[in-house]
Amino acid sequence: MNFVALQMLIGDRAKYIGILIGITFASLLITQQSAIFTGIMSRTFATITDLPTPDVWVMDEKVQYIDDIKPLQDTELYRVRGVEGVEWATPLYKGLLKARLSNGNFQSCVVIGVDDATLIGAPIQMVDGRVEDLRQNDAVILDEHSAKGKLARVQADGSRAPLRIGDSLEINDRRGVVVGICKVSRTFQSQPVVYTTFSRATSFAPRERKLLSFVLAKAKPGVDPLALCARITSATGLRAHTREDFKWITMQYFLKYTGIPINFGMSVLLGFLVGTIIAGQTFFNFTLDNLKHFGALKAMGATNGRLVRMILLQALLVGSLGWGMGVGGAATFGRLTSSTELAFRMPWQLLAISGGVVLIICSISALICIWKVARLEPAIVFKG
Amino acid sequence: MQTAVNLRGVKKSYGAGESRVPALRGIDLDVNAGELLMLVGPSGCGKTTLISVIAGILDQDEGQCSVFGREMGGLRGAQKALWRGATLGFVFQAFNLLPSLTAAENVAVPLLLRDVPRRQAVAKAREMLERVGLGARTESRPWQLSGGQQQRVAIARALVHEPRLIVCDEPTSALDHQTGASVMELMRSVALGGERTLVVVTHDARIFSYADRIAVMDDGRISKIVDSANQL
Ligand SMILES: Nc1ncnc2c1ncn2[C@@H]1O[C@H](COP(=O)(O)OP(=O)(O)OP(=O)(O)O)[C@@H](O)[C@H]1O
Ligand SMILES: [Mg+2]
Numbered sequence: 001m002n003f004v005a006l007q008m009l010i011g012d013r014a015k016y017i018g019i020l021i022g023i024t025f026a027s028l029l030i031t032q033q034s035a036i037f038t039g040i041m042s043r044t045f046a047t048i049t050d051l052p053t054p055d056v057w058v059m060d061e062k063v064q065y066i067d068d069i070k071p072l073q074d075t076e077l078y079r080v081r082g083v084e085g086v087e088w089a090t091p092l093y094k095g096l097l098k099a100r101l102s103n104g105n106f107q108s109c110v111v112i113g114v115d116d117a118t119l120i121g122a123p124i125q126m127v128d129g130r131v132e133d134l135r136q137n138d139a140v141i142l143d144e145h146s147a148k149g150k151l152a153r154v155q156a157d158g159s160r161a162p163l164r165i166g167d168s169l170e171i172n173d174r175r176g177v178v179v180g181i182c183k184v185s186r187t188f189q190s191q192p193v194v195y196t197t198f199s200r201a202t203s204f205a206p207r208e209r210k211l212l213s214f215v216l217a218k219a220k221p222g223v224d225p226l227a228l229c230a231r232i233t234s235a236t237g238l239r240a241h242t243r244e245d246f247k248w249i250t251m252q253y254f255l256k257y258t259g260i261p262i263n264f265g266m267s268v269l270l271g272f273l274v275g276t277i278i279a280g281q282t283f284f285n286f287t288l289d290n291l292k293h294f295g296a297l298k299a300m301g302a303t304n305g306r307l308v309r310m311i312l313l314q315a316l317l318v319g320s321l322g323w324g325m326g327v328g329g330a331a332t333f334g335r336l337t338s339s340t341e342l343a344f345r346m347p348w349q350l351l352a353i354s355g356g357v358v359l360i361i362c363s364i365s366a367l368i369c370i371w372k373v374a375r376l377e378p379a380i381v382f383k384g
Numbered sequence: 385m386q387t388a389v390n391l392r393g394v395k396k397s398y399g400a401g402e403s404r405v406p407a408l409r410g411i412d413l414d415v416n417a418g419e420l421l422m423l424v425g426p427s428g429c430g431k432t433t434l435i436s437v438i439a440g441i442l443d444q445d446e447g448q449c450s451v452f453g454r455e456m457g458g459l460r461g462a463q464k465a466l467w468r469g470a471t472l473g474f475v476f477q478a479f480n481l482l483p484s485l486t487a488a489e490n491v492a493v494p495l496l497l498r499d500v501p502r503r504q505a506v507a508k509a510r511e512m513l514e515r516v517g518l519g520a521r522t523e524s525r526p527w528q529l530s531g532g533q534q535q536r537v538a539i540a541r542a543l544v545h546e547p548r549l550i551v552c553d554e555p556t557s558a559l560d561h562q563t564g565a566s567v568m569e570l571m572r573s574v575a576l577g578g579e580r581t582l583v584v585v586t587h588d589a590r591i592f593s594y595a596d597r598i599a600v601m602d603d604g605r606i607s608k609i610v611d612s613a614n615q616l
Contacts, residue, residue: 004485296476298441300497306497
């Protein structure tokens, strides 16, 4: 009877397409909105993403997220190095400094100062130049996107020429020379990212007593990073998080203090509601139109169980097709917009979530129909 | 002679209280195995109600109804559905063919309901269509067929699983006289045979001659049973 169930559904072209559109729309909207949401949220911890080597981030105990800088004493670096289980520890400067553009405008940049000796924390993906050149005088590395965009040189005719190796720029009235161009993950506020060494970064920065933003540490082989965090905290009184935890903490801060999740939550809810209404309504109409046939099948010996299975199969068919088309549509959208400012990330968990939601939509639709068909009196078949 | 259907004191009303409508007021009836019995009578006299009780798709309020010795009251829900699938064939006034299935697939439905594999079921259905004279139209959809052809598909569907009892409600009233007559010919020639029994509800006097016996109903009762239309 599976065959009959599928033929019944597909044979009714208009309704079949209607149900598919409802589910596809819901799946598309839910997947696309959540992918943008995920994309934006993953930008909040872009700096941590781009720093894969350290296991542990050490910071002032009051720090709430990655951009919340509460500088430490330089000596804290040595205290962390002294904790048992630490393979190495390096300083990291992270600050927001003003770069002066050739046309006289200012642009604030995220300046990241990495350990002078090891260059740990320097960009991983170079587009042009070499990381080692950071050791040259006044050297900085810019991210590709801002070298072409926000930091680009405005020429006489108004067009923008990208900054290249050898070009210089002024950061907080100090000269920086571009020695490389790198790729970074986009940050939440889309500011340009400027890499340099720790000591140069502190010379760019305004004079302050404390300039050490974070201490990055690596656990010795076999040492659990989480256990190491606890040990660092008890030894130094500083806050220590594993890389993954710090990402999560940063994202949670944004979730909590910006309206972003509610906003996207509404879109997802809307997709769910509209999808359920369109799909449920059309599926219900389909069932109503076929009530006579379901009645005849009942009279001819179809049990309720059999009819329930038929309806579930029909729901499963439109559900999986609609889900597939919606997710496919969302992925295409992601592809098409990948070169724009739009944040779009579609990890597999997202597919699972939209799949789950579509499953709920189909179950609701199917349940309404099952309820109707199960209560159907087969005696209606003899009524005109 | 064996009894196919045995009814004793069957009563059935619709609704409750003020709006209660008695449809069957005490029916005693025996249908013999192998005969074609027609149920006739004015509109609203309870023919459809009676055939629904016989077919096990409506429960009587009082009295006994047994079909081939099986007491209807003893069967419940799914059990009853399975019993219907195994014992009964249905022919409806409005044909009730599934529009998205071909003639052969429609005919195969009773077999599919009994979990016969599709290939086998459709092959059997084609044979059956051959027997009702539609061997050339097995792949047609219902809407591509005339009313008479659709009713012949329905007859093939009622027969394909070789049920012992076939119930028909007004099988010819959607058809013109000549087509109706040829449908009844077919019923007699193909459907009857052995102990297979037909109960046909109709108010179409032109087909009375195809009956072995005619039970006349009036206001929820059987007023007389005759052997031929001339006795009415
Ligand atoms: N579902 C129902 N609810 C209430 N009353 C009903 C219902 N079905 C039938 N009736 C009533 O029961 C009586 C018998 O109806 P039934 O359909 O059995 O008559 P019938 O002989 O088949 O009539 P027709 O020749 O018009 O088909 C009628 O008075 C009808 O109005
Ligand atoms: Mg009737």
